[in-house]
Amino acid sequence: MNRIIHAALLACACVLAAGAALAQQPLRIGVVTFLSGPAAGPFGVPARNGFELVAEMTNAGQVPAPHNTKGFGGRPIELVIIDEAGGPQKQVAEFRNLAQRVDVVIGYISSGDCLAIAPVAEELRKLTVLFDCGTPRIFEDATYKYVFRTGPSGTMDNVSAALYALERNPNIRSIAGINQNYAWGQDSWTDFEAAMKALKPGIEVKTSQMTKLFAGQFGAEISTLLSSGADLVHSSFWGGDLEGLVLQGAPRGLFQKHLVVLSAGEPAINRLGARIPDGTIIGARGPFGPFAPDNDLNRWFKNAFQERYALPPNYAAYKATNALLGLKAAYEKAQKAGAATPNQDQIIAAFENLSFDGVGGQVRMALGKGHQAVMDNAIGTAKTVGGQLTIVDLKRYPAERVNPPEGLKSEAWIKSGLKK
Amino acid sequence: MSNFAAVVFDGVVYSSWLFLMAAGLTLIYGVMRILNIAHGSLYALGAYTAASLGGAWIAAGYAPAGSFAMLALAVLLVGAVMGPLIERGLLKWMYGKDEIVLLLVTYAVFLILEDAIKLVWGVESKLFSEPYALPGNFAIGALVYPVYNLVLIAVAVVTGLALSWALYYTRQGKLLLAVIHDREMSAAMGINVDRVYLATFTLGAMLAGLGGALTAPMIAVSPGIGVEVIVLSFAVVVVGGLGSLGGAALGALMVGLARSVAVRYWPEGELFIIYFVMALVLIARPKGLFSAPEARKI
Numbered sequence: 001m002n003r004i005i006h007a008a009l010l011a012c013a014c015v016l017a018a019g020a021a022l023a024q025q026p027l028r029i030g031v032v033t034f035l036s037g038p039a040a041g042p043f044g045v046p047a048r049n050g051f052e053l054v055a056e057m058t059n060a061g062q063v064p065a066p067h068n069t070k071g072f073g074g075r076p077i078e079l080v081i082i083d084e085a086g087g088p089q090k091q092v093a094e095f096r097n098l099a100q101r102v103d104v105v106i107g108y109i110s111s112g113d114c115l116a117i118a119p120v121a122e123e124l125r126k127l128t129v130l131f132d133c134g135t136p137r138i139f140e141d142a143t144y145k146y147v148f149r150t151g152p153s154g155t156m157d158n159v160s161a162a163l164y165a166l167e168r169n170p171n172i173r174s175i176a177g178i179n180q181n182y183a184w185g186q187d188s189w190t191d192f193e194a195a196m197k198a199l200k201p202g203i204e205v206k207t208s209q210m211t212k213l214f215a216g217q218f219g220a221e222i223s224t225l226l227s228s229g230a231d232l233v234h235s236s237f238w239g240g241d242l243e244g245l246v247l248q249g250a251p252r253g254l255f256q257k258h259l260v261v262l263s264a265g266e267p268a269i270n271r272l273g274a275r276i277p278d279g280t281i282i283g284a285r286g287p288f289g290p291f292a293p294d295n296d297l298n299r300w301f302k303n304a305f306q307e308r309y310a311l312p313p314n315y316a317a318y319k320a321t322n323a324l325l326g327l328k329a330a331y332e333k334a335q336k337a338g339a340a341t342p343n344q345d346q347i348i349a350a351f352e353n354l355s356f357d358g359v360g361g362q363v364r365m366a367l368g369k370g371h372q373a374v375m376d377n378a379i380g381t382a383k384t385v386g387g388q389l390t391i392v393d394l395k396r397y398p399a400e401r402v403n404p405p406e407g408l409k410s411e412a413w414i415k416s417g418l419k420k
Numbered sequence: 421m422s423n424f425a426a427v428v429f430d431g432v433v434y435s436s437w438l439f440l441m442a443a444g445l446t447l448i449y450g451v452m453r454i455l456n457i458a459h460g461s462l463y464a465l466g467a468y469t470a471a472s473l474g475g476a477w478i479a480a481g482y483a484p485a486g487s488f489a490m491l492a493l494a495v496l497l498v499g500a501v502m503g504p505l506i507e508r509g510l511l512k513w514m515y516g517k518d519e520i521v522l523l524l525v526t527y528a529v530f531l532i533l534e535d536a537i538k539l540v541w542g543v544e545s546k547l548f549s550e551p552y553a554l555p556g557n558f559a560i561g562a563l564v565y566p567v568y569n570l571v572l573i574a575v576a577v578v579t580g581l582a583l584s585w586a587l588y589y590t591r592q593g594k595l596l597l598a599v600i601h602d603r604e605m606s607a608a609m610g611i612n613v614d615r616v617y618l619a620t621f622t623l624g625a626m627l628a629g630l631g632g633a634l635t636a637p638m639i640a641v642s643p644g645i646g647v648e649v650i651v652l653s654f655a656v657v658v659v660g661g662l663g664s665l666g667g668a669a670l671g672a673l674m675v676g677l678a679r680s681v682a683v684r685y686w687p688e689g690e691l692f693i694i695y696f697v698m699a700l701v702l703i704a705r706p707k708g709l710f711s712a713p714e715a716r717k718i
Binding site for chain 1 (some may be wrong): 423426427430431434435437523538542544545547549552553557562563565566570584635638639640641642643644645647648679680683684687688690691
């Protein structure tokens with residue numbers, strides 16, 4: 001009898017030990033971000049830096065409350081970072097390999113990559129957190145169980161820009177656009193144009209320039225914009241195209257003659273500084289960078305990033321951090337629900353409709369049946385003071401004001417007049 | 421009227437830039453029968469070198485006007501270092517092989533150089549805009565343009581004229597034309613074809629570097645800029661006729677003006693117009709506008 005009891009005790013001890021060992025095994029997180037190509041400099045590398053810094057500090061328990069537990073509820077995390085370059089087809093193949101090596105995937109800056117990866121993640125039943133891509137189509141055109149997005153969609157960038165521009169300049173009568181000729185640029189212009197028309201019926205569109213991605217030179221386009229007579233020029237340019245537009249447009253008076261809106265202009269602040277003319281309206285794809293609220297989490301992140309990389313974090317780094325913190329919050333919520341080492345389904349259940357404190361403020365997984373984040377948004381105006389570019393007249397919009405309600409597509413919501 | 425003048429001027433500026441790129445590409449093809457895909461990387465190298473040298477010049481506190489000298493130095497460096505390095509180090513061992521093999525070799529060089537650029541300069545873009553704003557502005561009607569655009573046009577015109585003069589009115593140029601016409605016969609007549617190849621590739625590399633160095637002040641010099649250039653230059657060279665300098669000039673002008681007109685009056689067609697022009701020309705003249713008649717060999 002004693003032998004049976006001893007054997008049972010031993011078996012129990014083994015099971016407990018195995019559980020403890022599993023809890024101490026690192027959670028492997030696949031991270032996909034641009035490490036090469038034109039998107040690496042403005043987005044991919046700052047995002048990678050954010051991931052690495054925050055993963056390291058999370059494991060050390062150095063993130064402020066409410067994320068101050070070590071690792072994910074005591075379990076260390078380990079990053080496996082791969083390059084997003086190469087286009088959607090390559091990324092799908094990379095994802096299939098990565099999914100076998102990691103517990104969770106966080107990634108994707110390009111909207112094209114996100115649209116391609118989401119159905120594959122669903123097919124492979126691999127928890128995947130999209131952190132940056134902007135297209136609202138991900139959760140408006142499909143429903144996913146395994147896919148989440150902790151970054152707000154691009155809709156709120158352009159709705160906020162339209163609201164802000166008209167609040168500050170109610171006499172705007174005509175608009176023009178210069179955007180990159182692919183999903184991001186086209187969607188941005190469609191949203192902005194529709195929002196301006198909804199907010200001010202009768203507004204005239206003078207010209208819409210759709211340039212080849214990474215064209216770099218915009219002499220003829222700037223001439224057309226300057227001749228158009230438009231009161232406002234909208235651009236969702238990013239990276240080298242954005243910098244080129246400012247470098248070529250500023251000496252020609254583009255920014256003096258028109259009110260210019262750069263809806264994704266924030267990453268250029270650190271790069272161009274005072275070269276961005278005063279009066280330019282700048283967005284950051286959310287309340288990130290200089291638009292982030294002044295709280296403990298944000299101060300910690302800004303200081304830690306600046307100290308490590310000698311540069312302030314831009315919005316890509318903020319969104320990378322939010323993805324990690326969101327996953328951590330979901331993991332720990334699942335633990336509180338009773339699972340010491342939550343499995344994927346338990347993490348997913350905890351992630352749906354989750355609210356967590358991010359580095360740019362509160363993130364609520366409120367759209368896409370609890371899989372798509374919304375955040376308040378902030379937008380402001382560039383002004384150089386003492387040789388340093390600053391953001392003035394900063395305006396915050398509540399998430400409900402600049403995002404569609406659950407169940408309504410962005411385009412239909414904008415055309416309905418942004419009804420609450 | 422001022423709108424039309426602006427469209428023409430924008431077209432000519434873009435054509436000038438295209439010509440600088442296409443001239444080197446067509447020259448190398450004409451003499452060596454190599455469609456040099458690495459031309460795009462040499463352009464990028466010119467831009468990065470100019471941005472680095474110019475940036476260092478400005479950072480050291482020297483007179484901003486001297487940054488133009490840095491552009492020239494970048495051109496010389498790219499031409500003098502990369503030209504002989506690629507030609508002597510690699511292409512020399514490939515002569516006589518099929519044109520497709522040589523194209524693939526230059527494509528490999530392109531890939532290597534693209535990664536080498538990332539290794540040396542990183543993935544952040546480089547900014548060197550001082551020469552762009554320095555000469556000031558001028559106006560066409562109500563539109564303001566940087567004088568730098570005139571510099572670009574002047575450099576393209578002078579380069580075109582100098583190349584034409586060198587090709588048709590100097591002994592070395594005539595030797596080069598002989599090699600273009602029939603390399604075997606030229607070799608048999610005692611022309612040092614090997615040396616002509618080296619000189620041609622170095623000159624071509626220098627022209628690519630010139631295009632890159634002159635573009636650097638206008639753009640954010642960032643990874644991947646060489647890809648766009650090689651595609652556009654190829655379109656221009658095909659329109660003009662592979663190997664023809666005059667063809668490259670006319671092709672650049674046609675493509676540049678067509679693009680400028682499209683941007684102003686038909687923005688949706690801007691992506692398509694360049695290749696539309698190319699298709700139209702190739703339908704009418706499958707070997708391009710100025711393709712040289714091939715020597716008949718018996």
